[in-house]
Amino acid sequence: MSVARTARSQGWTAWLPMLPPASAVGLRASRPANALFVLPFVCVYALLLLWPLAKGMLISLHDHDLLSNDSFYIGLDNYRQLASDEVFQQVMWNTLKFVALSTPVFVLLALGLALALNRPGRLGAWLRATFFAASVFSVTIVTLVWKLALMPERGLVAQLLAALGLPEVAWLSSDVLALPTVVLVTVWWIIGLPMILFLSALQQIPVDIYEAAALDNTSRWRTLTRITLPSLRRTIVLVAVIEMLRQFQVFPQIMLMTNGGPNNSTRPIVQFIYEQAFMQLSLGYATAASQLLLAVMLIGVSAQLWLEREGRVQR
Amino acid sequence: MAALKLEGLSKRYGAVQVISELSLDVEDGEFLVFLGPSGCGKTSLLRMVAGLEEVSGGRILIGGRDVTQAAPGQRELAMVFQHYALYPHMTVRDNLAFGLRNVGLAESEIARRITESARMLELAALLDRKPGQLSGGQRQRVAIGRAVVKEPGLFLFDEPLSNLDAALRGRTRLELAQLHRRLGATMIFVTHDQLEAMTLATRIVVMNGGAIEQLATPAEVYRRPATRFVAGFIGTPGMNFITVRRLADEAGWAVLELPGGQVLRSQVRAASLPIEAQLSLGLRPEHLRPAADGPLRGSVELVEFLGERTLAHLKLADGSPLTITLNGEQPRPGATLTVAADLAEAHLFDASGRAHHAQSATAGQERQS
Numbered sequence: 001m002s003v004a005r006t007a008r009s010q011g012w013t014a015w016l017p018m019l020p021p022a023s024a025v026g027l028r029a030s031r032p033a034n035a036l037f038v039l040p041f042v043c044v045y046a047l048l049l050l051w052p053l054a055k056g057m058l059i060s061l062h063d064h065d066l067l068s069n070d071s072f073y074i075g076l077d078n079y080r081q082l083a084s085d086e087v088f089q090q091v092m093w094n095t096l097k098f099v100a101l102s103t104p105v106f107v108l109l110a111l112g113l114a115l116a117l118n119r120p121g122r123l124g125a126w127l128r129a130t131f132f133a134a135s136v137f138s139v140t141i142v143t144l145v146w147k148l149a150l151m152p153e154r155g156l157v158a159q160l161l162a163a164l165g166l167p168e169v170a171w172l173s174s175d176v177l178a179l180p181t182v183v184l185v186t187v188w189w190i191i192g193l194p195m196i197l198f199l200s201a202l203q204q205i206p207v208d209i210y211e212a213a214a215l216d217n218t219s220r221w222r223t224l225t226r227i228t229l230p231s232l233r234r235t236i237v238l239v240a241v242i243e244m245l246r247q248f249q250v251f252p253q254i255m256l257m258t259n260g261g262p263n264n265s266t267r268p269i270v271q272f273i274y275e276q277a278f279m280q281l282s283l284g285y286a287t288a289a290s291q292l293l294l295a296v297m298l299i300g301v302s303a304q305l306w307l308e309r310e311g312r313v314q315r
Numbered sequence: 316m317a318a319l320k321l322e323g324l325s326k327r328y329g330a331v332q333v334i335s336e337l338s339l340d341v342e343d344g345e346f347l348v349f350l351g352p353s354g355c356g357k358t359s360l361l362r363m364v365a366g367l368e369e370v371s372g373g374r375i376l377i378g379g380r381d382v383t384q385a386a387p388g389q390r391e392l393a394m395v396f397q398h399y400a401l402y403p404h405m406t407v408r409d410n411l412a413f414g415l416r417n418v419g420l421a422e423s424e425i426a427r428r429i430t431e432s433a434r435m436l437e438l439a440a441l442l443d444r445k446p447g448q449l450s451g452g453q454r455q456r457v458a459i460g461r462a463v464v465k466e467p468g469l470f471l472f473d474e475p476l477s478n479l480d481a482a483l484r485g486r487t488r489l490e491l492a493q494l495h496r497r498l499g500a501t502m503i504f505v506t507h508d509q510l511e512a513m514t515l516a517t518r519i520v521v522m523n524g525g526a527i528e529q530l531a532t533p534a535e536v537y538r539r540p541a542t543r544f545v546a547g548f549i550g551t552p553g554m555n556f557i558t559v560r561r562l563a564d565e566a567g568w569a570v571l572e573l574p575g576g577q578v579l580r581s582q583v584r585a586a587s588l589p590i591e592a593q594l595s596l597g598l599r600p601e602h603l604r605p606a607a608d609g610p611l612r613g614s615v616e617l618v619e620f621l622g623e624r625t626l627a628h629l630k631l632a633d634g635s636p637l638t639i640t641l642n643g644e645q646p647r648p649g650a651t652l653t654v655a656a657d658l659a660e661a662h663l664f665d666a667s668g669r670a671h672h673a674q675s676a677t678a679g680q681e682r683q684s
Contacts, residue, residue: 206398206400208396208397208398208400209400209401209402209403211365211367211387211394211396211400212394212396212400212401212402212461213402213413214366214367214386214387214388215365215366215367215387215388215392215393215394215414216388216413216414216417217388217389217414217417217418218388218413218414218417219417222417226402226413227402230404231403231404233404
C-alpha cells in the first residue's frame with residue numbers, strides 16, 4: 001500500500017482521490033483507476049454501437065440527401081411522413097406478417113426435428129447433418145435453387161403437381177401465396193441453427209430424470225409435456241427471440257426471389273430502408289424508418305421476455 | 316411385500332461380459348447391500364432389477380412374478396438415485412405426487428401419503444420449494460420421500476449417500492436404518508463404502524468382476540471371508556497377507572514356515588487344504604500384538620495415532636508390509652518390533668483365493684448361528 005501511495009502521489013495517478021488503506025490481500029476497494037480495465041471494451045462499444053445509434057437518431061431528424069450530402073434539420077417530419085406513407089404501412093405489415101408466420105414455424109419445427117433426431121446412431125447423425133447443411137449455403141444459391149424448383153410449368157414442383165393431376169400453383173406470382181412461399185424457403189434454409197440449439201438443450205437434460213420418470217410410470221406424452229418441455233423452456237424463449245430478431249430483418253431472399261412483388265406484397269421493411277437510402281438517396285427518411293424498425297423489434301422482444309417471466313411466476 | 320429372485324442373470328455390453336450367470340434370493344423385509352469396487356457390476360445389477368438396463372440372459376422375479384421384460388413402472392418398486400434425479404422444475408410436493416398422479420391415485424390419498432412421508436422425513440417445511448433451493452442433504456431426503464410415497468414392496472438405492480459430506484452421510488445412514496425398521500420393506504442398497512454396508516445390511520453381497528464373491532451377514536463377511544478378495548476388501552486397515560510355505564502336518568493341523576524362517580502351527584485343518592506348498596496367511600491388524608516371543612519381526616515404518624487406537628506399519632525381514640493395532644504403546648519409527656498373532660482368527664488362502672478358516676473361528680461362528 002505504501003508503494004502504491006508513493007507512486008500515486010508522484011506519478012500519473014496523482015489526481016486520483018486518496019482512499020482508505022485496504023487489506024493487502026483479497027479485493028481492494030474500488031477506485032477510478034479500475035475503469036482503465038474496461039476502457040478498451042467501452043471504446044469499441046461506443047464507437048461501433050452507441051455512436052451510430054445516436055448518429056442515426058440525429059440523421060432521422062434531418063432531410064439528408066446522400067448525393068449532395070446536404071442536410072437540414074426538419075424535426076419529426078420524417079416520422080410524420082412515414083406515418084402517412086402507404087408503402088411504409090404496407091412494408092411494416094408485410095414484415096410483421098413474415099415474423100408472425102415464420103417465428104412459430106421455426107420454434108415448433110426445430111423443436112420437432114430436435115426431438116425426433118435426438119437419438120444415437122448413424123441415421124440420426126446423417127439426418128441432423130442434412131438439416132443443418134442448408135444453413136451453410138449462401139442466400140444466392142438457396143434462392144436460385146428454389147426459384148428453379150418453383151418455376152411455372154418447367155419447375156420441379158410444377159411437374160410434381162402435374163404428375164399428380166393437380167392444378168398449377170402461382171407460388172411467387174400470387175399476392176396471397178408469395179409471402180408464405182418465402183417463409184417456407186427461409187425455414188428450409190436456416191432451420192438448422194434453432195434445431196441445433198434445441199438438440200444441445202435436450203442433451204443437457206440429465207438422463208436419470210428420464211429414468212426416474214420411467215420408474216414413476218410416466219407415459220410418453222406426459223414425459224414430453226411434464227419433463228422435456230419444461231426443461232427446454234429457456235431454449236424455447238431463446239429460439240423465439242433469436243428468430244424474431246432475425247426475421248424482422250428479412251431482406252436478401254425476398255429481394256432475390258420476388259424483389260418485393262407482386263404488388264409490394266412481399267416487400268419487407270429493410271428493403272424499403274435500402275431503397276429509400278440508396279436508390280432515392282433520402283438518408284434521413286430511411287434512417288427514420290430504421291428507428292421505427294428498431295422500436296418494433298425492441299417492443300416485440302420485451303413482450304416475449306415479459307410473457308416468459310409472467311408464465312414462470314404463475315407456475 | 317416383495318422378495319426378489321434373480322436366476323442366472325447375465326449382462327453383456329457388446330463383447331464385454333459385465334455380469335455372468337448370477338443367481339440370488341432376497342428374503343422379504345431384508346436390507347441387502349451390494350458391495351464392491353467400481354466396475355464390479357453392482358450398479359448394472361441394480362439397474363437391471365429396476366428395468367433401466369436390458370437383461371442379456373436369465374430371469375428377474377419380484378414377489379414371484381417374472382418382471383424380466385416388464386417396464387420399470389410396472390415392477391412395483393421405487394429407486395433412489397445417486398444424483399437424486401429430482402424433477403428440477405417441480406416443487407417438492409409435485410416431485411412426490413408426480414408418480415402417484417401418473418397411476419391415477421385419488422388426490423386425497425396422494426395428500427395423505429405426502430403429509431405422512433413429509434412428517435417422517437422432516438420435509439414439511441420444504442414442500443413448496445424447488446430442488447434448486449435445497450441443500451444436498453435435503454434433496455436426498457426428498458429423493459427418499461419420492462420413493463416412500465409410492466409405498467413399494469422393494470426399494471432400490473444406488474449409492475445414495477456418496478454425494479453427502481461425512482457428517483450428513485452418518486446421519487442419513489442412521490435415518491435409512493430407521494426407515495427400514497419402520498417400513499419393513501425389502502431394500503437393496505448399492506455402495507462401494509464398506510462402512511455403509513456393514514452398518515445397514517442384514518446381508519451383504521460382496522461382488523467382484525461381475526460375480527458374487529460372498530453372500531453373508533456383515534459379521535460373517537468380516538470374520539469368515541470366503542475369498543482373499545473379500546478378506547482384503549472388508550476392513551480398514553485391510554487384512555495383512557503373508558506368503559508362507561507349508562511344511563509337514565502336525566496332528567492334523569497345517570504347519571507353516573514364515574518368511575523369516577520361523578515355524579508356526581496353524582489352527583487350520585490340514586485335510587481341508589489343497590496340496591500346495593505356497594499359501595497366503597491372512598491376519599487382521601487387531602489380531603496382531605507386540606510380544607517378546609512373537610514369531611514375526613519387523614521394523615516400524617510409520618505410526619498412526621487414531622485416538623482410540625494406534626496403527627503401526629511394519630516392514631518384515633522379506634520386505635512385505637504388516638499393519639498391527641496397538642493399544643497404548645507408541646513405538647518410534649525405526650524401532651524393531653516382534654509380533655505375535657492370534658491364530659484362532661487367522662485364515663489361509665490357497666492359490667485360487669479360497670479361504671480356509673481356523674477351527675476355533677469356525678466354532679465361534681457356529682455358536683453364533
